[in-house]
Amino acid sequence: MTGWIDRITGLSQPSQFFVWLILVLLFVSGLLVMFILISRLIKNYTSLQNRQRILFFQPLLNALVFMDSEEEIKTAEELKLLQGQLDSSSAKQLLMEQLKNLKRNLTGSPSTNIDFLFQALSLDRYALRKLHQGLHWKTRAEAIQELSIFSVRSAIPAIQKYITAENRTVQEEALMALIRLDLESSLAFLDSYTAQVSPWMRIRIHHHLSKMNARALPLFSQWMDHPVVDVSLFSISMARQFRQLSAVPLLIKIIQGNDKIKIGPSIRALGEIGAHEAVDAVISIVDKYWSDRKISLRIVKCLGELGHQPNHLAAVVKFLSHPEYVVRLQAARALMVLQPNELAKQTQLSIAGIVRHVQEPLLQS
Amino acid sequence: MKILFCDDDEALLSMVQFKLKRDNLGEVVLALDGREAIRYLNEQDFDLVISDIHMPFHSGLEIITHVRIVQKKNTPIIILSAEGLENTVLQAFEIGANDFLTKPFSPAELSIRIKRLVK
Numbered sequence: 001m002t003g004w005i006d007r008i009t010g011l012s013q014p015s016q017f018f019v020w021l022i023l024v025l026l027f028v029s030g031l032l033v034m035f036i037l038i039s040r041l042i043k044n045y046t047s048l049q050n051r052q053r054i055l056f057f058q059p060l061l062n063a064l065v066f067m068d069s070e071e072e073i074k075t076a077e078e079l080k081l082l083q084g085q086l087d088s089s090s091a092k093q094l095l096m097e098q099l100k101n102l103k104r105n106l107t108g109s110p111s112t113n114i115d116f117l118f119q120a121l122s123l124d125r126y127a128l129r130k131l132h133q134g135l136h137w138k139t140r141a142e143a144i145q146e147l148s149i150f151s152v153r154s155a156i157p158a159i160q161k162y163i164t165a166e167n168r169t170v171q172e173e174a175l176m177a178l179i180r181l182d183l184e185s186s187l188a189f190l191d192s193y194t195a196q197v198s199p200w201m202r203i204r205i206h207h208h209l210s211k212m213n214a215r216a217l218p219l220f221s222q223w224m225d226h227p228v229v230d231v232s233l234f235s236i237s238m239a240r241q242f243r244q245l246s247a248v249p250l251l252i253k254i255i256q257g258n259d260k261i262k263i264g265p266s267i268r269a270l271g272e273i274g275a276h277e278a279v280d281a282v283i284s285i286v287d288k289y290w291s292d293r294k295i296s297l298r299i300v301k302c303l304g305e306l307g308h309q310p311n312h313l314a315a316v317v318k319f320l321s322h323p324e325y326v327v328r329l330q331a332a333r334a335l336m337v338l339q340p341n342e343l344a345k346q347t348q349l350s351i352a353g354i355v356r357h358v359q360e361p362l363l364q365s
Numbered sequence: 366m367k368i369l370f371c372d373d374d375e376a377l378l379s380m381v382q383f384k385l386k387r388d389n390l391g392e393v394v395l396a397l398d399g400r401e402a403i404r405y406l407n408e409q410d411f412d413l414v415i416s417d418i419h420m421p422f423h424s425g426l427e428i429i430t431h432v433r434i435v436q437k438k439n440t441p442i443i444i445l446s447a448e449g450l451e452n453t454v455l456q457a458f459e460i461g462a463n464d465f466l467t468k469p470f471s472p473a474e475l476s477i478r479i480k481r482l483v484k
Binding site for chain 2: 054058059062063065066098101102103104105106107108109110111
């Protein structure tokens, strides 16, 4: 060893520098390779341990999930064996993933038993601990999701605190969880909700609510006057999608008001709900919003869906001379549905192309 | 009775096998993917096939095609799928499935449908 050092020190300065640099780099890369190998070994060992745990848990879960009553589950030997294995967070998390997977695939009494097992194994307490003590937002969001998947209604007060969380994902998970868990209170938490409802959240909520009995859904009109615009828009959207006729009077009141943000969605809702009694109210705002392209488009589309009297037809014909092309096109489409003969009578050069376009058989849906 | 159950979800395979054995519905052979399922179909005879639609290598629809067109057998086939799209359901029936269950499903309902089909 000292011979090597003597040889190196005998070299010129630049050569010494490069030799030492190479030796240091070799040493560092050796350490790196060792680190990678050791972490690989640990990972493989953990995977093997997890696999063994899964294979141990599965037969016990099979037996417990198909038991006939909660009493039977409480006194079952399989439950005690499972409890004995949950000595670490990783074991608990692994079991939770297995239960989540089963819950996704099964309904009926096995699904109810899975919810019961979640609490019998104190996994609800583990999830609540993750929620309150988790440092990372992902841990909190995951905990909220787990509590809602397994219907832990006692966690509602804890989850409510997170609907105004700083992190968007945690906020959205909390909102989704409350909707799943709190439907019996008819989404009462929306009364004091102050955060945003993103379009993606609306889709998720609609997807969830559409699986429920429509009669069990709350009347969304109660939130159409909410101080938070997102909540109002959300409730207008839900009333539209679930075709709640009881919302029509309030929707008519909104379109006769001055809140432009809500007018377009409200007109759309009236059209899709099929509120024929609202057509005159829609016609009354034609001139007011003539220069607003979006609202004019909504109006003419709504008239196309609901129009049934001569004055409704006249309003649609008026839109054929709107300054915006898309509005004229929509008006032509609406006339095509309401009164194709009336469309054929329109011979103005300015809309000749539109009329031909709308009458083209290959473009009919 | 010999049943072939195909799904890429190991936990579900184990659970359904447990349930069907508990209901005395016979021997249940498990396949984790489409390739394994087709191999079993070529090697053994089954009284019933239950298959998920989306699986590695071969889908549930390909398995129906294999049984009906390649093997020319009338073995009853039940399709399980998380995707309950009308087109998928119709396609499954058109190519020869006998029954279709959407996930999440009730294992008790699956048992009843099996008993009814195999009767």
